[in-house]
Structure formats: structure tokens, C-alpha cells
Amino acid sequence: MTINHAIVDNFAHRETIHLWETIMGDLRKLLPEHSYQTWFMPIKPVKQNGETLTLSVPNRFYAEWIESNYKELLTRVLENVNPELSSYFFIVEPAPPQELQKEGSIEKTRHITSPAHTEHPPIDERYAHLNHRYTFDTFVEGPHNQFAKAASKAVADALGNTPYNPLLIYGGTGLGKTHLIQSIGNYARQKGGPRNIVYVSSEKFMVDYITALRNNRLSDFTGIYRKADLLLVDDIQFLQNREGTQEQFFHTFNELYQRGKQIVITSDRTPKELQGVEERLVSRFLSGLTVDIQPPNFETRVAILQKKARLEYLEIPDEVIDFIAQNITSNVRELESAMTRIFAYSSLTHLDITVDVAKKVIRDILGVKKSKVISVESIMKTVAAYYRISENDIMGKNRRKEIALARQIIMYLSRDMSGDSLKSIGLRLGRRDHSTVIHACTTIKEKIDQDPSFRSQINALKNQIELQLY
Structure with a gap:
């Protein structure tokens, strides 16, 4: 009897494909969608040989990443689907050219040799998606951000021609860093300055680098980032512990800097606090100007x-x-x-x-209710913060006019809102007599009736204190 090995091999390959589809179904349930799409969708099953499943990946970096981050998960899923499988093996097979056009951003960018034949928009159109509302005019300036805005404006007026290269803006979440960095880009665009404005988050920079590696398109990647006239990178802290991406950013930074191109970066912490970022990158960040944004008053x-x-x-x-x-x-x-x-x-x-x-x-x-009790202490804390007076001064014997007034307000609000007795309120405010509390309540009540502005202050304080119930 003659065995048709081609038929046998074809059947075995279909079985391997079916096995891999089952494995992929289980992986998809266990992974975030972006991780599944980025790391597992491009894998192709090759063959099963006893206990080992052979898989193809686009490049070596890809295999190393899965080994470092998903080895345990992949092994467990293999064994669950087929108990006979105990290991897998990667071979590197670059994706065929037609598949490269199915991916996003970097993969869609072919190596262009003649501008006359390109069907792709210029770099600034694809990578400078700036919010038109983020301008210097719409940025509200105050003592907490004045220096950061002035530095940003100076950079925008003379890109690459100031000592402020790079400019690094740092501060907490939601304080206006993204507004400022995009204001620089919008201002440069309105002036008709540099053509190639690249604005990205550090996370997008990393994803673009990974997809370029996966599809052997590093030349496209470097062609986008290293040809920028103005590079704006948001949230640089997400490069922490990403050694390969840091390496690429380091070389991108150096090339742009040597060519006199402006670099602006934002972070949620100072460069020296960026744990897991290479010292040479931190040194580059510190070589320009670092400015911070504080919470607004x-x-x-x-x-x-x-x-x-x-x-x-x-x-x-x-x-x-x-x-x-x-x-x-x-x-x-x-x-x-x-x-x-x-x-x-x-x-x-x-x-x-x-x-x-x-x-x-x-x-x-x-959020939800935290407490049903308003204490004298919580009232004192709110009043002290409102008038910018220390609680120690209120509790002490200081008789300065503004401190004495704040102390009387606390007594009045405590009697009105805490439910404590006059004696208890006096004891909690520096062991004062209950008659002092009565006098304070009378004084504040008269001032409320006579002064609309003061009445508004008391109402504002009450509103703040009531919110402490929640």
C-alpha cells in the first residue's frame, strides 16, 4: 500500500491549525484585547511534533518578548487544550509583504523613494493630531504654572534656537501639561514654521517601535520620528523598564538634537524620579530646561x-x-x-x-457617604484652610484680628453644625470657657446679618463642611 505523504502532511497541518485556533480562543479570554492583537494575532502555527508545538513569529524580538511576558500563560493554555503538549518552539518567519498593509500606523507606511508616487499624507498630518482648543490663548495662567507657560511660549517662538532643548514639563495628572505641549505644536503650525510636527504619547512611540520590529519596518519607524522638525512626546514616564524602546528613543533624541530640532517632553514626575529609565536618557532630559506645574490656587x-x-x-x-x-x-x-x-x-x-x-x-x-457626624476638628480644619491660618494658632492664645475671627467662626459653625455642647466646643478649642463660645456666636451672627460678603463666606464654608459627609 502506497501512502500519499502530501495528503498526510496536509491533514496534519489542518489539525495543527485547528489546535492553534482553540488555543487562541482561550488566550483571547485571558488577555486584554490590545495585548492579544499585538502579540498573538501575528503568530502562525507550523506543526505539532509530539509534545512540542512549533510556531512562527515575525522576528526574534517578538519571540523574546513573549518568552519574557507570556511564557507561563501560553504553556498553561497549551496544556489545558491538549495535555500531551508541554512545550512550544518559535521559528522566525517575517510576515509576507501583503500582510504588512493590514496593520495600523507604522505597518501601513511603505518605504517611499519618490514623493511623486506617494499616496500617504505627510508626517505632520499623520502624527500631529493636535487638539485645536489647546492654545496659549485658552491656557489660564496663574502662579502655579506661570513659569511653565513662559518657557513653552519661548520655545514655540524660536524652536531649537533657545537653551531650552529639550523642554521637560512635569506635574500631576490633569494640571495642563498636555494643553501646554500641544499649544507649542499649534503655535508652530499657525506660524507656518516646521513642516514635520510629530506629537505622540510615549506609549504610542513604544507600540510603533514594536510593530516596526515585528514587521521588519524599522526604516519606516526611524523615517517618521527622526525626520521630525518638532518632536512632542507626552507622558515619558511610561518608557520605564522598556529597555528596547528607551534605546530607540535615545538614538532618536540624539539625532534630532544634533540637527538642532526642538524636543518637548511631559512627565508626571521629575527626571531624577523616573525609576527604570536609563541614566543616559535622564542626563539628556536634564540637559535642557525642566519646569513644573502645580495644582491651581x-x-x-x-x-x-x-x-x-x-x-x-x-x-x-x-x-x-x-x-x-x-x-x-x-x-x-x-x-x-x-x-x-x-x-x-x-x-x-x-x-x-x-x-x-x-x-x-x-x-x-x-462618592458615597463616609460619615454622618461633623466634628469640631473637621470644622477647624476647613476654616483654617479657607483663611490660610494654622490650626496651632487657632488653638493657641494668638489674638491677631484674623486669627481671632477664624476662631469665632469655628465656634459659631460648631454650635450650628456639630451638635456639641458649648462647653465641649470651648474645651476642644484650647480649653476656652463656654461664655467665650456664646460671645463668638453672637458676634458672628451680627456680622452675617450686616455684611453680605461675610455671609457668602460663611455659606461657602458650610457647603464645604457638609461635603465632608460624603
């Missing part, structure tokens, strides 16, 4: 909300803007989000925008 928060209201054509009462600014203090993004939610709530419920409406929305933002 109350006056700047009010200005930010007023500007947003004007830009969005929203009618928000001043007392509501003050209330939002007093209670959302962490970052600009949350501040603007709170205003948008208040306006949306008012529109959908057909209610006027009032402090009570704002209070309800902000309670939802801050």
Missing part, C-alpha cells in the same frame, strides 16, 4: 471655570463657580468635568443652576 480655579464657561457659551452663576472652585481642588480636568456635569444635570432635569444643584452633583463626584 482658588483664584486660578475660578478663572479657569469662567474661561470654560465663556468658551462653551454656558451661563453659570458666580456663586456656583465659587462653590465648584472651593470644593474641586485636585486638578483642572476634574474642575472642568464638574462644571460640565452640573450644566448637563441642570439641562436634563430642567432645573436652574444653583449651589444646591452643584452640591448634589459634586457629592456624586466625590
Whole structure:
């Protein structure tokens, strides 16, 4: 009997494909979609030989990455699907040219030898997707960000021709780093300056590098990033512990710097705090100018909300803007989000925008109830922060006018809101007599009745304290 080996091999290959499809189905359930698409979709089954499954990958880096990050998971899934499988083996087979056009960004970019025949947009169109709202004019300046804005404007006015190369802007989440870095790009574009403006996050830089490696398209990758006239990279901290990507960024940085091209970077921490970033990169970051952005103060928060209201054509009462600014203090993004939610709530419920409406929305933002008790201590903390006075001064014997007034306000609010007795309030505020508390309450009540501005301050404090219930 003659055995047709071609038929046998074809059957075996179909079995291997079916096995791999089952394995892929299980992997997809266990992995984030972007990880599954990036690392496992390009793998092709080759053959099964006893306990070993042979798989093809586009390049060596690809195999090393899976070995470093997914070895245990892949082995476990293999054994679950087929107990006879205990290992796998990679061979490197570059993807055929027709498959390269099916991928995103880098893979779609062919090596162009003649501009007359290109069907692709120029670099600045594909890689400088800047938000047109992020401009220097719409950026609200305050003491917390004044230096960062001035440095950004100076860089935008003379790209690559200032000592501020690179410019690194750092600060917490939602404080305006992305606004500033994109303002530089928009300003440069409006001036008709550099043609090749590249704006990316460090995560996109890494993904582009990986996909270029996977498809043997490194020349396309370097052609995009190293031909930039202005390179804007957001959130550089995500390069931590990514040695291969750091290597590429280092060489990209050096080439652009040597050619006098401007580099601007943002980070959520100072360069020296970037753990897992090579020392030579940190040294490059520190060679230019490093500026920080701090959380905005109350006056700047009010200005930010007023500007947003004007830009969005929203009618928000001043007392509501003050209330939002007093209670959302962490970052600009949350501040603007709170205003948008208040306006949306008012529109959908057909209610006027009032402090009570704002209070309800902000309670939802801050979360569920934490406590049903307002303590004298929490009132003192709120008042001290509001008037920028230390709690030690309030508890002590300091009789300066502003400290004495703050102490009386705490007594008045404690009697009104805490439920504590006069004696208890006095004892908690530096062992003062209950008659002192009575005098304070009378004084503050009279001032509230006579002074509308002071009455607004007391109402603002009450609103802040009530929010502590949530």
C-alpha cells in the first residue's frame, strides 16, 4: 500500500491549525484585547511534533518578548487544550509583504523613494493630531504654572534656537501639561514654521517601535520620528523598564538634537524620579530646561471655570463657580468635568443652576457617604484652610484680628453644625470657657446679618463642611 505523504502532511497541518485556533480562543479570554492583537494575532502555527508545538513569529524580538511576558500563560493554555503538549518552539518567519498593509500606523507606511508616487499624507498630518482648543490663548495662567507657560511660549517662538532643548514639563495628572505641549505644536503650525510636527504619547512611540520590529519596518519607524522638525512626546514616564524602546528613543533624541530640532517632553514626575529609565536618557532630559506645574490656587480655579464657561457659551452663576472652585481642588480636568456635569444635570432635569444643584452633583463626584457626624476638628480644619491660618494658632492664645475671627467662626459653625455642647466646643478649642463660645456666636451672627460678603463666606464654608459627609 502506497501512502500519499502530501495528503498526510496536509491533514496534519489542518489539525495543527485547528489546535492553534482553540488555543487562541482561550488566550483571547485571558488577555486584554490590545495585548492579544499585538502579540498573538501575528503568530502562525507550523506543526505539532509530539509534545512540542512549533510556531512562527515575525522576528526574534517578538519571540523574546513573549518568552519574557507570556511564557507561563501560553504553556498553561497549551496544556489545558491538549495535555500531551508541554512545550512550544518559535521559528522566525517575517510576515509576507501583503500582510504588512493590514496593520495600523507604522505597518501601513511603505518605504517611499519618490514623493511623486506617494499616496500617504505627510508626517505632520499623520502624527500631529493636535487638539485645536489647546492654545496659549485658552491656557489660564496663574502662579502655579506661570513659569511653565513662559518657557513653552519661548520655545514655540524660536524652536531649537533657545537653551531650552529639550523642554521637560512635569506635574500631576490633569494640571495642563498636555494643553501646554500641544499649544507649542499649534503655535508652530499657525506660524507656518516646521513642516514635520510629530506629537505622540510615549506609549504610542513604544507600540510603533514594536510593530516596526515585528514587521521588519524599522526604516519606516526611524523615517517618521527622526525626520521630525518638532518632536512632542507626552507622558515619558511610561518608557520605564522598556529597555528596547528607551534605546530607540535615545538614538532618536540624539539625532534630532544634533540637527538642532526642538524636543518637548511631559512627565508626571521629575527626571531624577523616573525609576527604570536609563541614566543616559535622564542626563539628556536634564540637559535642557525642566519646569513644573502645580495644582491651581482658588483664584486660578475660578478663572479657569469662567474661561470654560465663556468658551462653551454656558451661563453659570458666580456663586456656583465659587462653590465648584472651593470644593474641586485636585486638578483642572476634574474642575472642568464638574462644571460640565452640573450644566448637563441642570439641562436634563430642567432645573436652574444653583449651589444646591452643584452640591448634589459634586457629592456624586466625590462618592458615597463616609460619615454622618461633623466634628469640631473637621470644622477647624476647613476654616483654617479657607483663611490660610494654622490650626496651632487657632488653638493657641494668638489674638491677631484674623486669627481671632477664624476662631469665632469655628465656634459659631460648631454650635450650628456639630451638635456639641458649648462647653465641649470651648474645651476642644484650647480649653476656652463656654461664655467665650456664646460671645463668638453672637458676634458672628451680627456680622452675617450686616455684611453680605461675610455671609457668602460663611455659606461657602458650610457647603464645604457638609461635603465632608460624603
